[in-house]
Amino acid sequence: MSQTSRSTPATLHDVAREAGVSLATASRSLNGSTRKVNEAYRQKVLEAAARLGYTPNLSAQAVARGTTTTVALLVADIADPYFSSIAAGVVGQADSERLIVTMAETDRDSARELELVRAMRGQRPRVMILASSRRADDPAADALQAELTAYEQTGGRVVFISSTDQAFRTVELENRAGARALATEMVGLGYRRFGALMGPEGLRTGEDRIAGFTEGLVAAGFDLPADRTARTRFTRDGGYEGMRELIARGIGDTQLVFALNDVMAMGAMSALRDAGLEPGLDVAVAGFDDIPTVRDVTPTLTTVRLPLEEVGVRALRLALAESDADSGSPVPTEVVVRESTPRLADAV
Amino acid sequence: MSQTSRSTPATLHDVAREAGVSLATASRSLNGSTRKVNEAYRQKVLEAAARLGYTPNLSAQAVARGTTTTVALLVADIADPYFSSIAAGVVGQADSERLIVTMAETDRDSARELELVRAMRGQRPRVMILASSRRADDPAADALQAELTAYEQTGGRVVFISSTDQAFRTVELENRAGARALATEMVGLGYRRFGALMGPEGLRTGEDRIAGFTEGLVAAGFDLPADRTARTRFTRDGGYEGMRELIARGIGDTQLVFALNDVMAMGAMSALRDAGLEPGLDVAVAGFDDIPTVRDVTPTLTTVRLPLEEVGVRALRLALAESDADSGSPVPTEVVVRESTPRLADAV
DNA sequence: CTGTTAGCGCCTTCAG
DNA sequence: CTGAAGGCGCTAACAG
Numbered sequence: 021m022s023q024t025s026r027s028t029p030a031t032l033h034d035v036a037r038e039a040g041v042s043l044a045t046a047s048r049s050l051n052g053s054t055r056k057v058n059e060a061y062r063q064k065v066l067e068a069a070a071r072l073g074y075t076p077n078l079s080a081q082a083v084a085r086g087t088t089t090t091v092a093l094l095v096a097d098i099a100d101p102y103f104s105s106i107a108a109g110v111v112g113q114a115d116s117e118r119l120i121v122t123m124a125e126t127d128r129d130s131a132r133e134l135e136l137v138r139a140m141r142g143q144r145p146r147v148m149i150l151a152s153s154r155r156a157d158d159p160a161a162d163a164l165q166a167e168l169t170a171y172e173q174t175g176g177r178v179v180f181i182s183s184t185d186q187a188f189r190t191v192e193l194e195n196r197a198g199a200r201a202l203a204t205e206m207v208g209l210g211y212r213r214f215g216a217l218m219g220p221e222g223l224r225t226g227e228d229r230i231a232g233f234t235e236g237l238v239a240a241g242f243d244l245p246a247d248r249t250a251r252t253r254f255t256r257d258g259g260y261e262g263m264r265e266l267i268a269r270g271i272g273d274t275q276l277v278f279a280l281n282d283v284m285a286m287g288a289m290s291a292l293r294d295a296g297l298e299p300g301l302d303v304a305v306a307g308f309d310d311i312p313t314v315r316d317v318t319p320t321l322t323t324v325r326l327p328l329e330e331v332g333v334r335a336l337r338l339a340l341a342e343s344d345a346d347s348g349s350p351v352p353t354e355v356v357v358r359e360s361t362p363r364l365a366d367a368v
Numbered sequence: 369m370s371q372t373s374r375s376t377p378a379t380l381h382d383v384a385r386e387a388g389v390s391l392a393t394a395s396r397s398l399n400g401s402t403r404k405v406n407e408a409y410r411q412k413v414l415e416a417a418a419r420l421g422y423t424p425n426l427s428a429q430a431v432a433r434g435t436t437t438t439v440a441l442l443v444a445d446i447a448d449p450y451f452s453s454i455a456a457g458v459v460g461q462a463d464s465e466r467l468i469v470t471m472a473e474t475d476r477d478s479a480r481e482l483e484l485v486r487a488m489r490g491q492r493p494r495v496m497i498l499a500s501s502r503r504a505d506d507p508a509a510d511a512l513q514a515e516l517t518a519y520e521q522t523g524g525r526v527v528f529i530s531s532t533d534q535a536f537r538t539v540e541l542e543n544r545a546g547a548r549a550l551a552t553e554m555v556g557l558g559y560r561r562f563g564a565l566m567g568p569e570g571l572r573t574g575e576d577r578i579a580g581f582t583e584g585l586v587a588a589g590f591d592l593p594a595d596r597t598a599r600t601r602f603t604r605d606g607g608y609e610g611m612r613e614l615i616a617r618g619i620g621d622t623q624l625v626f627a628l629n630d631v632m633a634m635g636a637m638s639a640l641r642d643a644g645l646e647p648g649l650d651v652a653v654a655g656f657d658d659i660p661t662v663r664d665v666t667p668t669l670t671t672v673r674l675p676l677e678e679v680g681v682r683a684l685r686l687a688l689a690e691s692d693a694d695s696g697s698p699v700p701t702e703v704v705v706r707e708s709t710p711r712l713a714d715a716v
Numbered sequence: 717c718t719g720t721t722a723g724c725g726c727c728t729t730c731a732g
Numbered sequence: 733c734t735g736a737a738g739g740c741g742c743t744a745a746c747a748g
Contacts, residue, residue: 028434029492029522031741042719047743056717073518078490079430080741083724086376088427090470098459099660099677104452111446111473120491122438122470125459142426143468144377170421174377256660286664293666312447312604316634318641318666329447379725390735395727404733428725431740 030072039068051076078120082144087175091121091336092145094136096128096152100255100283101311102328106151106181109332117340119146126152128223128254130160137167147177147339151332153254154183154224179339181331183224189344191335191351195225195308196232198324198353199278202306203236205355206276206322210364211304215248215271217262217279217288226254229280229308248274252284259284263291271297275304276361282307282314282323289317289360304361319359326353378420387416399424426468430492435523439469439684440493442484444476444500448603448631449659450676454499454529457680465688467494474500476571476602478508485515495525495687499680501602502531502572527687529679531572537692539683539699543573543656544580546672546701547626550654551584553703554624554670558712559652563596563619565610565627565636574602577628577656596622600632607632611639619645623652624709630655630662630671637665637708652709667707674701 036046041061048057049065068074082088091114095103107123114121122143126133133152140148148171158164168178168188180190206214214237219226234244247269252262259279266277279285285307289299299305300319307314310325331351384394389409396405397413416422430436439462443451455471462469470491474481481500488496496519506512516526516536528538554562562585567574582592595617600610607627614625627633633655637647647653648667655662658673679699 026523027521029489032743033741043742044719044721044744045717048718051743058717061718073515075486075489077431077492077741079427079436079492080724081743082427083425083431083726084741084743086724086743098456099449099453101447101449101452104449104455105447107452107471108446108473111471115472120470120472120488122468123455123459124463124468125456138423140468141377141423144425144427167421173375175374256664286661290664313634313661313665316604316638316665317661380727381725391726392728392735393733396734399727406733409734425725428740429727431724431742432726432728434727434740 029077030069030074032074032076034072035065035069035074038072039064041065050074051081088144088146089119090143090145091119091147091149091339092140092143093121093123093149094126094133094140094152095123096126097255098123098125101313102281102283102309103151105311105328106332106335109329109334110149110336111332112329113333113336117336119336128153130155130158130164134160134164134167137164137171141167141171141176145176147179147336149179149181149335149339151181151335154180154186155222156224156227157222177339179335181335189338191331191338193225193326193331193351194353195228196235198326198355199229199232199280199308200236200239201353202278202308202322202324202355203233204240205357206304206306206361207237207240207242209357209361211276211361212242213248213273213275214242214244215266215274215277216244217259217266217277217284218249218251219254219258219280221251223254226280233278248272254281254284256283256287259287260291261287263288264295267291267295267297271303275364277303277305279305279307282309282311282321285321285323285360286314286317289321300360300362306361310356314358322358322361323356324353325356327351377425378417378422380422380424382420383413383417383422386420387412389413398422399429436492436494437467438491438493439467439495439497439687440488440491441469441471441497442474442481442488442500443471444474445603446471446473449661450629450631450657451499453659453676454680454683457677457682458497458684459680460677461681461684465684467684476501478503478506478512482508482512482515485512485519489515489519489524493524495527495684497527497529497683497687499529499683502528502534503570504572504575505570525687527683529683537686539679539686541573541674541679541699542701543576544583546674546703547577547580547628547656548584548587549701549703550626550656550670550672551581552588553705554652554654554709555585555588555590557705557709559624559709560590561596561621561623562590562592563614563622563625564592565607565614565625565632566597566599567602567606567628569599571602574628581626596620602629602632604631604635607635608639609635611636612643615639615643615645619651623712624654625651626654628656630657630659630669633669633671633708634662634665637669648708648710654709658704662706670706670709671704672701673704675699
């Protein structure tokens, strides 16, 4: 608003002049790592800098040093609690490592993701974290792989979240094992006839979870009939529509519907209710992720807990770690049984 | 993972050599705005760049051009749907303006916010968007103001979200008017005895909403008695605890509790339920923001709708606009009545 | 310990 | 239209 005349930010040069020392001394006092500078000079420089409101130009530092302090984060959908929680973890950890994070959104479009990776490469980030969705049949996969390999060869570090079988460091999420455990637990509660809300074909995370869930059922002697499943988007509305579809097709005697993530499960519960069915009572519902809000819906949602923020923290740590092997223990996963899947004697 | 020898990213110099042209020509072909370069040369350069996997070094460009393509975004809490929705808007808009966004989290701590602003200044961002919380009695306010003014004087543009009375561009949210309208509407539904979950003392957004709500009640001849209110944090758990406190103090014949945001309202509803009370039936609840999940809780939550993503979009647009006056129309706000506040005859 | 001097990678006048 | 050269803000040898 203020219409004061516009100037340029103070440069190190200005500070040096103001303090009556050389550029080098100013640089050393302000940003030099091993301080070997007369305390008196140092003070003068610090004061001059304060007086001038000097802030080192990070771009210039990056050019001169040949290295940045940036971490690039790619997510599918920022507003989705799954990704925003991971992002919170990354940003928090970055902060304590004095790193800056830049963020972009892929919308689960792998062509777009590839573009973004290329673009972000321009920032010469120290680290690139890909929390976007992997897919099995990705046509852009090779190009992405090439791009990322080139990036790593120039000193960058890439970390994937959730996906496997990539030639890069990965924070593995136990999508499959978690879903299998969930299935086992549900069978234990007395459920026998299952349905599921699946994601778009080929999207890894979703396929893994469904596969794990199926595995668990099969191990117990049950199955997941195709006519009790529906494919939709990964979103709340996807879940809503998917459930509507199941209902429209005749949900029949399905006892429990597994939605491959909590947001979908929540949409699904609303769809049930809107159709006059009581989630948990008429049809049980289970999700995956354990996002914060699932404790506040009615009935509270049974799900598989994933420590999302910690996943973000780990991703950055893993990226910064010296050795590849340092993936550490797998991210702990835990089935959390809540009201949406009562013991079968109680309901359903 | 790959143990290939590590090299450096291709530079413009490399591209020029590979293409057999001068640095200048390469620069002009690749990034020059007004392209006045022989098409044949241009092709050669483009090919060379592709062959080398060249990506312009943004830091170097920034230093040379004296301007970046960065927008810095400060939020209080990334994982909170309110902020993540705004962030999604900012990131989306930034993307279509070919800008990069860097993000940091203040935790609603104004000292921290000041630090972050200083730090972000080092990036020389074109724009700085502050969606963090303002407070009335902020001891760091002057310092922040000074820092931001200095930033604007060196060509930066700052935009606040939600707060007023700042000497900077602002995307005004009608916190007060929205809450007032909500109060009026609630009175219209037959409610007479109100309580509220307030935020930490001094936090602008919260105070404005409570003030507006009170205003609306008073205008209708009612009030918000202090003993029916509790102060807590802005979070879901804050809402839960606040409601617990109200209940512990004896919620008495309170008919409706206004929580100053949806996350708190959702926590509050859970607290009611955990205490054996039925939200909407025993005690009505209303929130503010209209975050996505409020449609999926039971009862669905009455609230004041704020187009959060659009707020983010507007913030960036406003920052980029030539003229100050271009704040455009105020962000539309709208009371959305849902099941958590049934017409009084129906319940309560 | 301090100052001088090359760069870092890129852009942009300025002559040709 | 092209190339040579200087400069952006900063760092990092290198001498002193």
